[in-house]
Amino acid sequence: MSLKVEIEGVMLNVVSGYAPQVGCELEKKERFWSELDEVMESIPTGERVVIGADFNGHIGQGNTGDEEVMGKFGVKERNLEGQMVVDFAKRMDMTVVNTYFQKREEHSVTYKSGGRRTQVDYILCRRGNLKEISDYKVVVGERVARQHRMVVCRLTLMVCKKKRSKIEIEKKTKWWKLKKEECYEEFRQKFRQALGGQVVLPDDWETTAEVIRETGRKVLGVSSGRRKEDKENWWWNEEVQDSIQRKRLAKKKWDMDRTEENRQEYKELQCRVKREVSKAKQKAYDELYTRLDTREGEKDLYRLARQRDRDGKDVQQVRVIKDRDGRVLTSEESVQRRWKEYFEELMNEENEREKRVEGVNSVEQKVDKIRKYEVRKALKRMKSGKAVGPDDIPVEVWKCLGEAAVEFLTSLFNRVLESERMPEEWRRIPVALELGEKE
Structure with missing residues (x-):
């Protein structure tokens, strides 16, 4: 063995x-x-x-x-x-x-x-x-x-300490802030100002998309690009921080002057901090449970479950792979080369193709234009809080812009149907296939 x-x-x-x-x-x-x-x-x-x-x-x-x-x-x-x-x-x-x-x-x-x-x-x-x-x-x-x-x-293994490559995390616009009423209204106002006060959106996709992204970055802000840590003191608030600071000063005062008055002051602040920490934790947990009962809280529930699952694993990520001869590769460069070889062989392999049926007559028919109510209905059915695509514009933006967005998208979709050409950004969007689909 x-x-x-x-x-x-x-x-x-x-x-x-x-x-x-x-x-x-x-x-x-x-x-x-x-x-x-x-x-x-x-x-x-x-x-x-x-x-x-x-x-x-x-x-x-x-x-x-x-x-x-x-x-x-x-x-x-x-x-x-x-x-x-x-x-x-x-x-x-x-x-x-x-x-x-x-x-x-x-x-x-x-x-x-x-x-x-x-x-x-x-x-x-x-x-x-x-x-x-x-x-x-x-x-x-x-x-x-x-x-x-x-x-x-x-x-004791004698190893050469490797310099770990820094993981670059993409900075993202904080679109989730649109759930707040004040951010929602400010975004709509700034967006209209960026368009020069116009109510109607520009005809071309590139201009509209860039104005939306730029307004989102200015109004909502951008993430730091650092990995989010699972902090133990997530319940922390300013009241607790102020109380702890006062307790530290009282402890320092008592250490310098050991009088009964200073000791009593420190003990009282110590008890007060414990009570405030307990209250802050209870309040934070109550808010968490209330949020988990909502539809938006379902995502937080799944995120917590995934985090618990990851924390319970000894090995969270496998960074090794075997080469053609069965030898284990450990360096990042050799692992990447092996994956490159594997996919080159996989994607360039010649397979037998099914014979195409000849003599099939194509049927041409007129396609009706997309109507506003169809776009409005589709936007209403789309769920909020989903990951953005390559264009970095979530569905919350179109819902926020209201009827102006419906008119713009309806016009854009019809132009795509007529010209048979789509914006270049759309070509990079991955298409999710249903189970059992081949093409």
Whole structure:
């Protein structure tokens, strides 16, 4: 059994095994070592390897002639099975960790049954990485298997600290502020001012869209572009902040002048801060529960559920991938290259095409123009709070502009139908297919 783990760009392979017992046939033992050889050969040379196994052999004390693979601190005399462990270590350029640390006999014996006390469980690592292991011992009293004791070692990986690439988060217009009445009215007013007081919107899409985006940035503001943190003090308010500041000043005053009056003042402020913190938390939770009961609060509920799910995962993002030969790639550049190769092959693969039906007569018919009531009905059915497209204009804007937006969109859609040409921005909008659709 083996496990591969990526730690700060270093691949660590942990291999576990159970060798045949002393009384088993030699053929069975050789088959075990042959399979273990195959496992080691499948691991790239540059990756770390730690083998922890019950080898059912005694490698013995002393290391005369075997200094490159073991230390002096073994247990008892070497037998045939122990020699197989040593031979394997020589073949794979590995070392037996147990033998490099002098311990009391009680912390070296891994197998204990009746009157027998010996060492058959070993930890092996690559010889070049032995310096990364600083300690080893047998944990007395922790039995992970019958008659065997837990064997542990302290491994400190020597890695090159990589400079993480800074994640650029796109700055977005705070369109969600349109839910506030004052922002709603201010946006409409500033937008009309930008059009020179006109009630009718310009005919071309590019001019109208740019005026909308520019007005939104000025009136509603733009996000900082930093990742939003899940703060524990989200319930914080100015009253709590002022009370805590007064408490700090009272504590400083009492530290400088230890009078009973200063002490009493500090204690009173301390109790007051606790009460205000409790009230602020309760008020914030009440507002949260009230908001979650609304239609707009459904999004917050799902967002909280997703955040809880992410927080409960040990690994939130996988940054490694295998190449053509099965080797694990860890660097950002190599991972991106591999994905590029994969999609180039996927998108350029030639597949058999279905034969087209010949001789089908096309039917031409007149398409009615789009009417205002259809646009008005479509806008009413569209949900607010959805993600914006490449044009960075949400549906809330068109709802905010009212009848002027209905007239503009109706005229624009009809021009697109007649000319069979759409604004360039629309070509970058992804089309969401229904389940089962192919085209």
